[in-house]
Amino acid sequence: MSLSLSASSFRSLLHCPHSLFLDHHGDPTLKTDLGEFEQYLLDEGKRFEHEFIAGKDYVQPDYPEGDLDAGAAATIQLMTEGTPLIYQGVLKAGLFVGVPDLLVKKGGESLLGSWFYEPQEIKISRSVKPFHILQVSFYAMLLDQIQGHRPETATVVLADETEESIDLDAAWPEFERRLAEAIAIVDHRLTTDLAIFSGCGECAWHDVCSKEAKDRNDVTLVADLRRATKPALTELGILTVDDLTTADPERLTEIRGIGSESAKRLVVQAESQATGTVVPVGEARLPESPIELFYDIEGEPNLDMDYLHGLLIVERGKEPRYLAFLADRPEDEGQAFGSFITEVAEILKQHPDAPIYHYHSYERTRVTRLFERYPDQPITRDALMGRFIDLHRVLKDAFVLPVEGYGLKPVSRWLGFKYRNPKSSATQSMLWYRLWLDTGERQYLDDSVLYNEDDCLATKLIKEWIECRPH
Numbered sequence: 001m002s003l004s005l006s007a008s009s010f011r012s013l014l015h016c017p018h019s020l021f022l023d024h025h026g027d028p029t030l031k032t033d034l035g036e037f038e039q040y041l042l043d044e045g046k047r048f049e050h051e052f053i054a055g056k057d058y059v060q061p062d063y064p065e066g067d068l069d070a071g072a073a074a075t076i077q078l079m080t081e082g083t084p085l086i087y088q089g090v091l092k093a094g095l096f097v098g099v100p101d102l103l104v105k106k107g108g109e110s111l112l113g114s115w116f117y118e119p120q121e122i123k124i125s126r127s128v129k130p131f132h133i134l135q136v137s138f139y140a141m142l143l144d145q146i147q148g149h150r151p152e153t154a155t156v157v158l159a160d161e162t163e164e165s166i167d168l169d170a171a172w173p174e175f176e177r178r179l180a181e182a183i184a185i186v187d188h189r190l191t192t193d194l195a196i197f198s199g200c201g202e203c204a205w206h207d208v209c210s211k212e213a214k215d216r217n218d219v220t221l222v223a224d225l226r227r228a229t230k231p232a233l234t235e236l237g238i239l240t241v242d243d244l245t246t247a248d249p250e251r252l253t254e255i256r257g258i259g260s261e262s263a264k265r266l267v268v269q270a271e272s273q274a275t276g277t278v279v280p281v282g283e284a285r286l287p288e289s290p291i292e293l294f295y296d297i298e299g300e301p302n303l304d305m306d307y308l309h310g311l312l313i314v315e316r317g318k319e320p321r322y323l324a325f326l327a328d329r330p331e332d333e334g335q336a337f338g339s340f341i342t343e344v345a346e347i348l349k350q351h352p353d354a355p356i357y358h359y360h361s362y363e364r365t366r367v368t369r370l371f372e373r374y375p376d377q378p379i380t381r382d383a384l385m386g387r388f389i390d391l392h393r394v395l396k397d398a399f400v401l402p403v404e405g406y407g408l409k410p411v412s413r414w415l416g417f418k419y420r421n422p423k424s425s426a427t428q429s430m431l432w433y434r435l436w437l438d439t440g441e442r443q444y445l446d447d448s449v450l451y452n453e454d455d456c457l458a459t460k461l462i463k464e465w466i467e468c469r470p471h
């Protein structure tokens, strides 16, 4: 058990307050390791940091590894001497400890003399995130206690090496609110509880919470229940999936963010999960067409790009045909998108009414962005997206399923679909793409393509199930 707070405490707090609690009071032997892709990004971040500081005239405090008290003393020594740039200094005050990437000397009054230090963080990120602002604010608070002067600004260096200045005065009220929340959680004045949501998959406490949620049939296992509603449900005495099956929808509308339609839907969703039955709730109208297209995109948000457009062409009387439009390098994104659009434009010339099925909103969002980036295409954005049919929407408008989530994977798995590579996932595919870029080993790209083809096939299976199922 540890009561000290570090910058990473704010990362946990923003992700899920319960994870901050478990970080301090949970059994560390039950934590799972970082996922492969998270580890890859962490290593990439370190590599970028080393590249950025290489050639800079910095001094790093010298102290025995792990001895943070010695590190803090060595850092104060460097600060007192007026070292212009300190790399990985240790800032310690009471139960708070932080290791900013850089401490940059600035002119101005402080306990040190006619200078003080400002924190600078190096991030392999394309924009400043809320966590970065809390992190530099935390370092500024520690600096205030050490040098008697809170810096007014801090800097975040981004992946393209631009430097973003953070106005710490503006950030302070939110930082103080979050700091108070974090302290209250860690010293038990603020109670947290698990609340299962999509982000649990990337949490080190996933196995712990998942088991506990199943054991107590926690209400947050109900699909589409927003985790922010859990405290209000608890107040109404609704703790389990079964409790929700008997809840009065009218009472649920007292909860902020739940309207009468979604209240009814939540109760039916809980019933469906509790009984394992499919509940028809509406009509599903899908067009008849001699040719149908199934479309799925793979993107890498950390590179701000989409690297693969997968298209499954299903033509009556013919074997389904899968085509992959790949960007071998990030700079080929436009060419891959253009090839995909050209293929679809050819098909639509012959079959102007062909539906293009996709699952959920990602394809629509990304295609909109790609048209903004590469507008010169053989068909317009509206002509293409006018053919889009989101099967996620169609499915949910027609049925309530006994599933804990309506993502492509849980729904298709519930229908019996098996991904050929058991490691398949969106993050795994991103990792494969990054490893392909790093190593040039084609197998990584092939793994991504196989995964994408399976996504298209899973989408097709859902479409066929909707058609065959009586509503």
Ligand code: SF4
Pocket (backbone or CB within 6 Å): 015, 016, 017, 018, 019, 020, 022, 193, 194, 195, 196, 197, 199, 200, 203, 204, 205, 206, 207, 209, 210
């Ligand atoms: S697994 Fe989910 S509920 Fe549990 S701590 Fe992590 S994010 Fe929170």
